[in-house]
Amino acid sequence: MFYRQAGDFKTTYRGDIQTFPLRQDRIAYYLMLAFAFLVVPFVINDYWASAVLIPFLILAIASLGLNILTGYCGLVSLGTGGFMAVGAYACYKLMTAFPDLNMMIVVLLAGFITAAVGLLFGIPSLRIKGFYLAVATLAAQFFLVWLFNKVPWFYNYSASGQINAPERTMLGFEVTGANAEPAVSYLFCLTILTVLALIARNLTRGRIGRSWMAIRDMDIAAEIIGVNPLKTKLSAFAVSSFYIGVAGALFFSVYLGAVEVGEVFGINQSFLILFMIIIGGLGSIFGSFAGAAFMVLMPVLLKNIMVGGLGWPTDIAAHIEFMVVGGLIVIFLIVEPHGLAQLWRVAKEKLLLWPFPH
């Protein structure tokens, strides 16, 4: 009744292809953007910024990246953790080699380096498909982690092999290191995420996005209409790795501050990001956000309820947390196999018709 399509006619194709064709959606979008940029930084406390929102923003970038590869181009990858590690180590090397470099540039360069590595590991995708490819990307995962652990140059020959993010600034504000204001770090990540999300949206709605989806849906037919499979798959690998590399760089420098590669960027990280996009919705920008939010917030929420609220022992709470998250994944799949994004779409369609269902 309040959410209406009526009277919102499109007179140009330009109007029809915009991201939010409905005016109400558009207004809501701008309001939220304003809220995130102008209100949230001034009201959140350290806990919310450092422990919940920053990881959410960064993992949303990573899941956007993986969604481009897996959701849009149909190539299942389990090497996300390894590629995030590439971003993190590239970031570390750049930070220590060029201490005066603007942090934004460092992060973007780390992304490009990861994109190059991603291209390399994307080559076998031309021949290997489906789960075989998924398992094959594990080769990248394990090899990269091993490499960063083994070659001392990557961690500047430090005694233990850990890498630590030194303090770096952006426009005079510290964004990394212990003295960075969480709100500033939050804004830094939010800015990057917003820009990258817009770019992801732009790439996926145009020629390149359609060529990715064509390869995903039916590679033979895609070829027949002129899509070069190798170039298309590699471009998906490169773009996806760029996002994941940026996420890795931020994960290390802004969020954690110190990283041990095997622990932080291990296979668990790869699976976590994959869970995010599947739960959120494959081939959906919104799904990437929803999935990241679900996987970051759900455990925190459950923990707060069970330990903070009900006062249960932490181990029982942790076990039940596993069971609930696992159970929810299954239930979601049964209710809506196409993820939270589809659930959201259906809800909106219903709302459009409400209260007159026919």
Add this chain to the structure above:
Amino acid sequence: MGARAAAQSIDQGAELLRVDDISLSFGGVKALTDVSFDVLRGEVRAIIGPNGAGKSSMLNVINGFYHPQQGEVWFAGSQRRNPKPHNIAHQGIARTFQNIALFNGMSTLDNIMTGRFTHMKQNMLMQAFWRGPAEREEVQNREKVEEIIDFLEIQAIRKTPVGRLPYGLQKRVELGRALAAEPILLLLDEPMAGMNVEEKEDMSRFILDVKDEFGTTITLIEHDMGVVMDISDRVVVLDYGRKIGDGTPDEVRNDQAVIDAYLGVAHD
């Protein structure tokens, strides 16, 4: 000069495509043996023959899925050397499939927009910015696609995911996707298989309209003899991978070899 431009400059009625002595086999099984024929610009050329005669294999050779062990393919006056299917698309050859090969995850509109792939040039950077050239290109191509949607009378299903469409409409969307490429040569693999009479009539009308309105050269495989004889200018007949007849529908209909090998055998 690219192959597409070369093909474009060929006169109506002149030779657009020629296959010479094509032989193709899969691990000892011969699919095609010494097949030769030509396709003239602007005509509807049909390939007929019983099941397993090698018709689809012939189309696959033309658009580069299979590379024949022997023989030459000439397109727009130059010989092709084992190109990839996506190169062929850029030369101006489009096709549809016997079993529908649509992009099931996308809407009708997106499927047909994807068909415009060879006509869109903006690079990734421009796409990422969107505003400006990329958006302009998108809108221009959208206009073309809307023309095709109007032409095929599928306005109502524009935003429907193709997976949900009935069979007949899916066939039509697939034709739309092929047309969106503005092909010079259009290959249709059994465009009317599985359709009822009404749908077949619609499809025949579309094929003839394509030929007349866009001047597209069409090569099609079809089982329904009536349709083939009605809409095609010339017919090639294959049997067991060999060419056994070639000519106008009337010539073929009266060719004794064709009658023996084919018309007397299958009626589907």
Add this chain to the structure above:
Amino acid sequence: MKKLKATLLAIAVGGAGVLMSAPATADLVFPSLSYRTGPYAVNGIPYADGYADYMTLVNERDGGVGGVKARILECETGYNTQKGVECYESTKGEGALVYHPLSTGITYQLIPKATADGIPIHSMGYGRTSAANGTVFSHIFNYPANYWNGASHAVNHILSENDGDIKGKKIALVYHNSAYGKEPIRTLEELSAKHGYDLTLIPVDHPGQEQKSQWLQIRRERPDYVVMWGWGVMNQVAIQEAANIRFPMENFIGVWWSGSENDVIPAGAKANGYKALTFHQVGTEYAVFEDLKKYVVDAGKAAGNGDQVGTVLYNRGLYAGFLTVEAVKKAQEIHGTADITSEMMRDGMEALEITSDIMASAGMSAFGPEFNVSCDNHGGPGLGAVQQWDANAGTWKLISEFEPSDMDVISALITEDSDAFAGENNIEARKCG
């Protein structure tokens, strides 16, 4: 855009969570970043139980420390660094006095954060070794012993068994291929130059369930001694494999994280004689255990299942609790207030003195070495001992006194590494004394 819808949702949902957490009261707050789940739960449980039980004991028996009750804030990390950050951020606001991060990875992350927040960290027998340099790491403590001490203890033990001459002996280091496992390498290399033994490095990748290649290599090269820096399932498999190739167990020495009951029990009788380093006593022959039984276990207030009392890692948690409480007492004494802050706690830790009298009065006579902490030395003297497994009795036994390590070698390494850290992070070394 859509993200923000999610964010909004997050805030709404999370708001509910925050409302539910308990309000802060005037307590001594000790967060316990435990891991009772995940691949290392086996080791995390006894440690967390020991730490919590000691605090419960202090509350029940003594009415708290200086009249103020201790409160344990347990937060489950699952040995996962991300959850570690979440735990730190969610507990630091409650007046946390000191963190035991219980994982080298989490320690590394918390070092800059906690320093900036003015909360001390006590990484007891793990974490960043060079944090022993108090002039650079003002808020980080790793007394009574660190990994480099441990490496030296192992070599010293080997020296003592060979009358001080190990020239030409072969020592193999089997290590978890991670930051933790790589810690002793530098020290062992320096010591090898000094004592003339051959060092072979044998990494084992996480998790370490398959170690055939490594032990075949050891069997072939027949090192005189094997030193192990293992963790989790790697320990159990290594000890099993060592027994299988009939490597003499008494020449097999693990670090203190490779020396719990969990590590030796799966190998059964074959593990008899296996040695491990330690910096505290084993067993339950101490007065404190009677109190624990009376005030905690029998009162039904034990943490976890209450079935871990007296195991090696339980004792370590207990010892950590003891050292923490003593530091609180010191801080209360220095600042003349019972209700201390984290900065006061830091002062207390820096001035900590553990004497035999203090240990005796806590019912833990000679449970650990005597030592002092100072402004420039946050690592203590680095005393350690060797314990040995008796498979028949099913108990560990100390076979040496708490002995010093080769501080000449180690001090130089600590200075070098902490200076590098200070340089990378623009830290001005404090002046002490």
Add this chain to the structure above:
Amino acid sequence: MSPQFLYTIEVMLNGLMAGVMYSLVALGFVLIFKASGIFNYAQGVMALFAAMTLVGIQNGQVPFAHLVNAVFGTNIHGFGWNLPALFAIILTLGVMILFAILVERLILKHLVNQEPIILFMATIGLAFFMEGFGDLMWGSDIKVLDVGIPSGGSLWLEDKTIGWAAEGSNYYGMYIDKLDIVATLVALLLVITLTLFSQYTKTGRALRAVADDHQAALSVGISLRRIWVIVWAISGFVALVAGIMWGAKSGVQFSLSLIALKALPVLILGGFTSIPGAIIGGLIIGVGEKLFEFTIGPLIGGATENWFAYVLALLFLVFRPQGLFGEKIIERV
């Protein structure tokens, strides 16, 4: 014979044995994938759960003791019995069958005809659930698994081979772990049983029919749901065997679930659908990674086994995308 040569043989033999251990895990994957096209991520957790259940039953642990104690303030721990191994194994099998039925009822039934990725995801959810459930049920402490499998190096073999090397070359004889020999025999027995089962029983034939062609099998009246229960139960049994073998080595603890990672390269190498593939893939991976670690490993810093298996499998795939014995992927136009 030079010791170097003997060492190489020894490494290869041990690699073969390690490979068998990988195959044991991979078998469970293959069975489920073959019959239902599901890539069962939970296979590793199933092995852990089975082993935990076995030990729990054998030692008379009370399930959910910790939870019950925490909620009701009781202090119960064990029934105080000690069951014979065989009896406990049979009871555990019963639990795994129950588990299979529940999986079918609660999950698979509702996900019929979904895409493989969805089913894969469901098994991930299942794995999460079981991780929490298993720990809650049996506790997360380390458990000693003792069903009487011998372990330790074979002295007999050492004595026999010690003389093979040249005099004075410091050779100690060849080393093979008895546990590995048992594992090999068990694996052999398992494969033979599975083969006989699928060849000569009605259910087995139905299984094969389903694997070949779902639709056709359905049309001749084979109940897919029953097949799923059976195949998950068999996989549960295989998981139990794998859990016993690996658990005997390292004790039963959470890390046992990570053995799944060792099985994945075996799967790609052998093909997802082939039982002989799982065995031979395991052997190749076992020998390959051990030889690589033995020869190249020392040059590049060691600990190469984790990634080498995957890189080997990857290289292999580039030349044969469907794995060693996998069904050929036919692309039709």
